[in-house]
Amino acid sequence: MDQDADKKLALLTAAWKEAKQQETDANARRIAIESQIYELVESELPEKGTHTLPTGMKIATGYSEEWSQERITAAYQDWDASVPFPFTGVWKPDGKAIGYLRDNVPEAYQKIQPALTLKPKKPAFSVKEAA
Structure with missing residues (x-):
């Protein structure tokens, strides 16, 4: 691999790590929101x-x-x-x-x-x- 490809790969790897962390954070926020909704309506659920x-x-x-x-x-x-x-x-x-x-x-x-x-x-x- 040449230097340009190495740099691009390093940038893409960093971008992937950032996106993966954002995905993990978003999933944790969604689960926290689901828990709050569930607590509000639990008595209404079958x-x-x-x-x-x-x-x-x-x-x-x-x-x-x-x-x-x-x-x-x-x-x-x-x-x-x-x-x-x-x-x-x-x-x-x-x-x-x-x-x-x-x-x-x-x-x-x-x-x-x-x-x-x-x-x-x-x-x-x-x-x-x-x-």
């Missing part, structure tokens, strides 16, 4: 779903599911063979089958329910642009 504020901001809330492999194994060992078990392999949940059990075979769902832990998801923010 446990799961999307809520649109008068400003057009949407906040999506919900839970992520985590199933205990040990408890699913225990439930499987005591499972009624006439009812399809709603997990496969390493006990990955089959959402449709679990929903079916929850709604139609509650006694079977009660056997797997202790294996479920619900964790609140990080709220997702977006702004609906005016048409």
Whole structure:
């Protein structure tokens, strides 16, 4: 590489570092603003779903599911063979089958329910642009 290319590369590298820092700073500011908005409207938000504020901001809330492999194994060992078990392999949940059990075979769902832990998801923010 010649000297001009070296200088240009050094300038571009410095510009990249500055842009990367600005990006990091902007992300931190956005997260701080989201936290403040969340604190203001937390009581209005559903446990799961999307809520649109008068400003057009949407906040999506919900839970992520985590199933205990040990408890699913225990439930499987005591499972009624006439009812399809709603997990496969390493006990990955089959959402449709679990929903079916929850709604139609509650006694079977009660056997797997202790294996479920619900964790609140990080709220997702977006702004609906005016048409």
